Amino acid sequence: MAKRVTNKLVRTEREAERRKTILRAAVEVFSRKGFQGCRIADVAREAGVAYGLVYHYFKDKDELLGSVFESGWQGFLVRVQGALSQQADFEAKIRSVVHVAFEAYRRDPRGVKVLILEVGRSPSGGAVNRGTEFARVLELAASMFAEAQAQGQVPKHLDPRLSAALLFGAIEMGLTTFVMGLVERTDEVLDRARDQVAETFLRGMLGARPNVPALSTGASAEVLPSEAAPWTNVKSGTKSKAARRD
Amino acid sequence: MAKRVTNKLVRTEREAERRKTILRAAVEVFSRKGFQGCRIADVAREAGVAYGLVYHYFKDKDELLGSVFESGWQGFLVRVQGALSQQADFEAKIRSVVHVAFEAYRRDPRGVKVLILEVGRSPSGGAVNRGTEFARVLELAASMFAEAQAQGQVPKHLDPRLSAALLFGAIEMGLTTFVMGLVERTDEVLDRARDQVAETFLRGMLGARPNVPALSTGASAEVLPSEAAPWTNVKSGTKSKAARRD
DNA sequence: CAGCCGGCTGATTCTCGAATCAACGAGCAG
DNA sequence: CTGCTCGTTGATTCGAGAATCAGCCGGCTG
Structure with a gap:
């Protein structure tokens, strides 16, 4: 029995990897054509896998999308939590959340x-509610604002949930300019954008100060060790250097 | 010939109305199921019109969506332009743009x-680029920021285009909390949200002051006369009371 | 080495909805 | 009153792609 179990485990591992491969391919394809606009065949081809195998791992197309979302947002949630727990100061917390998103x-x-564009779509037929995971992230941020208010770091009259929404709205729209290709995607431009987002959110258009990096600590990319919880754990299976694929 | 022309005109008018009816139905259905998720049959039923007629007025499903977008964003563009031209002060301009959107x-x-959710979707096959109209709105806002910078009302180091994106990001996300049903949709809540959006954008989280209405002038809803350019001229055809159907 | 077990394959089936089109009838001209 | 025009109708056609399934093959067992 022992050996059997070992084999079973090995198999399970391999399968898990397969599964991830397909998930990764799904992200790729969804981002290119959108969820509705793409065929399962595309995903299979992208993953270098037989058509039918997709159905071996996922009940149907909806479940596939659901999984993409879950792993994506969950990964993000983890990173944001990590970032928040490492900063005591409100301002620092905000900057690090922005940093995590841009990173x-x-x-x-x-x-x-994919996460940005496909959020908010709710197929009347219930299924997986794509908003759910995102809502959890919002909730986390909202409670951070509430706490900051309790400690007198943020004006009391602001609605925490709305504040959270505004924060992610700013982040999302900042990123959207890149997603849509309205702006060139240089590292430097990206950095400046990140700083402007944080600065605008904290001090507003009128109070924005120049040259304030999002994270004044040298911590930079080390908010969380990359391996611990990469943003989309979809990608976690691969050698961690896979980073820059475009 | 004269009589003929008259008849032609009458017909054209009726047709235009039909067209609007279908457009309105399309908005309704798109908002419920999303563009991809709905059938032309749904639109036809909603409009109380034969299936085939939809194709009499619109080449195909894509053109239908395109029209919805065009009229929607164009209407918004007009209102924003109007709002901007009536205000000299930068701060007032911002507040009135926010006001227009919430209104x-x-x-x-x-x-x-529909406009919010379907933005950014670009079917690789060209067709109507849904982003285009939206991009124009962004452009308008960006030039407003640039102008404000020239007059020293806004810090020079900020990127105007990014600033514009952030403004609409804040607005959009503020509205999204309502669209997603995360918050109750009361007039009062809506007003407070609007003020918070404007205030946060201008002075940031840290500098936000309580009780500053988005438009200090009593002008309120009268930024533009409602009939002149309703936001979606899609709706302009009907008796103006049709508004609240849910 | 044989035999089988289960992940894997991809042609086939079947559903669904976009787009077409032949025919209808309301209104207008003559 | 007759006949014609054209907006309107909805059954029909057709293609796309989701989901199925009968069998294949690589690797493990005995």
């Missing part, structure tokens, strides 16, 4: 694009 | 939902 985009623009 | 949402949540 995620730098690492995997495609993945971010 | 549009109050008037026609469905329509706004």
Whole structure:
């Protein structure tokens, strides 16, 4: 029995990897054509896998999308939590959340694009509610704002949930300019954008100060060790250097 | 010939109305199921019209969506232009843009939902680029920021285009909390949200002051006369009371 | 080495909805 | 009143692609 179990485990591991491969391919294809606009055949081809295998791992197309979302947002959630727990100061917290989001985009623009563009779509027929995971992230941020208010770091009259929404709205739209290709995607431009987003959110258009990097600590990319919880754990299977694929 | 012409005109008028009816139905259905998720049959039924007639007025499903977008964003563009031209001060301009957007949402949540949710979707096959109209709105806002910078009302180091994106990001996300049903949609809540959006954008989280209405002038809903350019001229055909169907 | 087990394959089936089109009838001209 | 024009109708056609399934093959067991 022992050996059997070992084999079973090995198999399971391989299968898990397969599964990830397909998920990754799905992200790729969704980002190119959108969920509705793409065929399962596309995903299979992208993954270098037989058509039928997709159905071996996922009940149907909807479940596939659901999985993409879950792993994507969950990964993001983890990173944001990590970032928040490492900063005590409100301002620092905000900056690090913005940082995490931009870093995620730098690492995997495609993945971010899917999460951004496909959010909010709710197929009347229930299924997986794509908004759910995102709502959880919002909730986390909202409670951070509430806490900051309790400690007198943020004006009391602001609605925490709305504040959270505005934060991610600013981030999302900042990223959207890149996603849509309205702006060139240079590292430098990306950095400036990140700083402007944080600065505008904190001090507004009128109070924005020049040259304030999003994270004043040298911590930079080390908010969380990359391997611990890459943004989309979809990508986690691969050698961690896979980073810049475009 | 004279009589003929008259008849032609009458017919054209009727046709135009039919067309609008179908457009309105399309907005309704798109907002419920999304563009890809709905059938032309749904639109036809909603419009109380034969299936085939939809194809009499629109070449295909894509053109239908294109028209919805064009009229929607164009209407918004007009209102924003109007709002901007009536205000000299930068801060007032910002507040009135926010005001226009929220007012549009109050008037026609469905329509706004479609415009928000379907932006950014670009079918690789060219067709109508849905981003285009939206990009024009962004451009307008960007030039406003540039102008404000020239007059020293806004810090020079900020990127105007990014600033514009952030403005609409804040607005959009503020509205999204309502679209997603995360918050109750009361007039009062809506007003507070609007003020918070404007305030946060101008002074940031840290500098936000309480109780500053988006438009200090009593002008309120009168940024533009409602009949002149309703946000979605899609709706302009009907008796103006049709508004609140849910 | 044989035999089988289960992940894997991809042609086939079947559903669904976009787009077509032949025919209808309301209104207008003559 | 007759006949014609053209907006309107909805059954029909057709293609796309989701989901199925009968068998294949690589690797493990005995």
